[in-house]
Amino acid sequence: MTRNKMYIFLFTLFLLSGFASKAYCEGNEILQGLKKSYSAIKDIKGRFKQTSRIKDFDKEMVYEGEFFIEIPGKMMWRYIGEDRQEVYVNNRNVIFYREKNKQAIKSRFAPEALVQTPFVLLSGINKIEEGFLFDEKKGYLRLTPRNPSGNLKFADIFPSKKVFPIDKLFIVDMYDNEIEISIGEAVINSGVAPSVFDFVPPPGVEIVEH
Secondary structure (H helix, E strand, O other): OOHHHHHHHHHHHHHHHHOOOOOOOOOOHHHHHHHHHHHHOOEEEEEEEEEEEEOOOOEEEEEEEEEEEEOOOEEEEEEEOOOOEEEEEEOOEEEEEEHHHOEEEEEEOOHHHHOOOOHHHHHOHHHHHHHEEEEEOOOOEEEEEOOOOOOEEEEEEEEOOOOOOEEEEEEEEOOOOEEEEEEEEEEEOOOOOHHHHOOOOOOOOEEEEO
């Protein structure tokens, strides 16, 4: 997985983490609701359905799985099914594990590289406005990088009136590839065990530094 692809993937994860406010808001009020309620959120867990569309190949891939988040800075994202994959995040350290390859890739993102990604949501929620522009559309909020030097074109957030305030995320990269993620069965502040965020390599699994 290339570093740009990691940015897009992590953007999705950190939107889920950073926008875990109990308040339902529209437009830029989403951000204001974030700032007010972010300190009250301790952890999140739920299920997801991800649809990835690759423009050049006219191909659509559908995945399902579960996720766990501890604020600030810890996350585990698990794909279930035939091609089992897991992603572990601990602050700026990221581990991608793919079961069938018997390999885990470990990366670390420098602070200056995080400006164009929602790592800023975990390091300080007030910094998100430094990296992104907000534009209220009909029924959703669009985030666009202020300095489009990375691989992200824009991200749309579709709010929900349920406990978890996001119904769907729609991410588009500079090549017009798309990632759509729908959230379900989300629970907030349930007391996710700390061990969930620790990657313990199975026997025979190689850890590669990226």
